[in-house]
Amino acid sequence: MSDANGKAPADLAARAAALDTADELGKLRDRFTLPDGVVYLDGNSLGALATGVAARIAQVITHEWGTELIQSWSAGTWWTAPERIGDKISPLIGAAPGQTVVGDSTSVNLFKALVGAARLARPGRTRMLVDAATFPTDGYIAESAARMTGLTVTPVDPSDAAGAMDEDTAVVLLNHVDYRSGRLHDLAALTAAARAAGAVTVWDLCHSAGALPVGLDEHGVDLAVGCTYKYLNGGPGSPAYLYIAARHQGAFDSPLPGWNGHAKPFAMTPDYTPAAGAVRGRVGTPDILSMLALEAALDAWDGVSVEAVRAKSLALTDFFLECVAAYVPAGRVESVTPAEHERRGSQVSLRTENARAVMDDLISRGVIGDFRAPDVLRFGFTPLYVGFADAERAARTLGHIFG
Ligand SMILES: Cc1ncc(COP(=O)(O)O)c(C=O)c1O
Numbered sequence: 001m002s003d004a005n006g007k008a009p010a011d012l013a014a015r016a017a018a019l020d021t022a023d024e025l026g027k028l029r030d031r032f033t034l035p036d037g038v039v040y041l042d043g044n045s046l047g048a049l050a051t052g053v054a055a056r057i058a059q060v061i062t063h064e065w066g067t068e069l070i071q072s073w074s075a076g077t078w079w080t081a082p083e084r085i086g087d088k089i090s091p092l093i094g095a096a097p098g099q100t101v102v103g104d105s106t107s108v109n110l111f112k113a114l115v116g117a118a119r120l121a122r123p124g125r126t127r128m129l130v131d132a133a134t135f136p137t138d139g140y141i142a143e144s145a146a147r148m149t150g151l152t153v154t155p156v157d158p159s160d161a162a163g164a165m166d167e168d169t170a171v172v173l174l175n176h177v178d179y180r181s182g183r184l185h186d187l188a189a190l191t192a193a194a195r196a197a198g199a200v201t202v203w204d205l206c207h208s209a210g211a212l213p214v215g216l217d218e219h220g221v222d223l224a225v226g227c228t229y230k231y232l233n234g235g236p237g238s239p240a241y242l243y244i245a246a247r248h249q250g251a252f253d254s255p256l257p258g259w260n261g262h263a264k265p266f267a268m269t270p271d272y273t274p275a276a277g278a279v280r281g282r283v284g285t286p287d288i289l290s291m292l293a294l295e296a297a298l299d300a301w302d303g304v305s306v307e308a309v310r311a312k313s314l315a316l317t318d319f320f321l322e323c324v325a326a327y328v329p330a331g332r333v334e335s336v337t338p339a340e341h342e343r344r345g346s347q348v349s350l351r352t353e354n355a356r357a358v359m360d361d362l363i364s365r366g367v368i369g370d371f372r373a374p375d376v377l378r379f380g381f382t383p384l385y386v387g388f389a390d391a392e393r394a395a396r397t398l399g400h401i402f403g
């Protein structure tokens, strides 16, 4: 038997097995619970369940809530969870401790970051540059934040963003990795360009954190947000995070100054004095169950370097593209994810006709990716629990659908 392009599936299957055997990260799959027989390539939408989470949440419910009751806020681990878990995420995004706080959704953190950025921006500037291909929520929130702060949104393709930054640019909002195409944008160069133009940067890290090195401190990013339910495996609706660079913390003026961000929340004074540090990015009572599930899920990263994850991610996506080229009849799919490593995130997006029906068929055959309108099959590669045999089976199954 040979595939559509004449390559024997056994060759690729054998290669996949050898690559999995040599893979140093392969054993990390044991840190996750995944259903048997399923190839899960949707961890860029909802990460898999880390094994320690269920027991931790049972303990939080039965002991901390059920027995310790209110004391868990003060004597236990609850009150400081947002900044403690922020510090646990920090190494994954290249941030020193004290700059990252967990809570709320990405959308809400975008709002805080964008209005905060506008308030940090140089007076008199009028424009907010926003990634034109952005995940919709960023665009919606940016429009509202701009309206509230007297700015005007200018949509811009990230490839043209550096050239569009000028002395009228107040704020720049960009995605590190594009959710639909998987295109990786040059965070270092774009942040440098924004700094040169005197603009404040806000990066959305939803599709990069936990998949590749980010380097927020190293590259001088001002503010960043990201979700935790994708590559960080925090669970459905797990809280997002907000990064406020140390140099801005004194001046960061949150548009949502809730009592949890107050310097002395339990003084319960009528006037607002923001807490020092990233804690001023907090708003109201944190969602403890989701937050502590996230904290337990982050244990899956113990002893794992983001650099090693990136190396495996690129090897996986390279191999998947090779398998797709071998198994899928020519002309049936077209990759919209850049081939160059320096422009590729941790997913492969294939454009095809009837993409929704094709994805439904794939899922019915045990290969879970997702469909993104209008015509994209999206496959996310999460190196902590996806292997090369998964990539080969996914491509082979796609080949069968088109065969
Ligand atoms: C780039 C990006 N930003 C934001 C979000 C979502 O934000 P929220 O956590 O508020 O649903 C997503 C995905 O849901 C996303 O891909």
Ligand SMILES: Nc1c(O)cccc1C(=O)C[C@H](N)C(=O)O
Pocket: 044, 045, 046, 135, 179, 206, 237
């Ligand atoms: N956040 C999601 C949700 O609540 C339900 C279903 C999917 C999602 C997603 O994460 C979508 C995702 N940001 C994307 O890149 O498409």
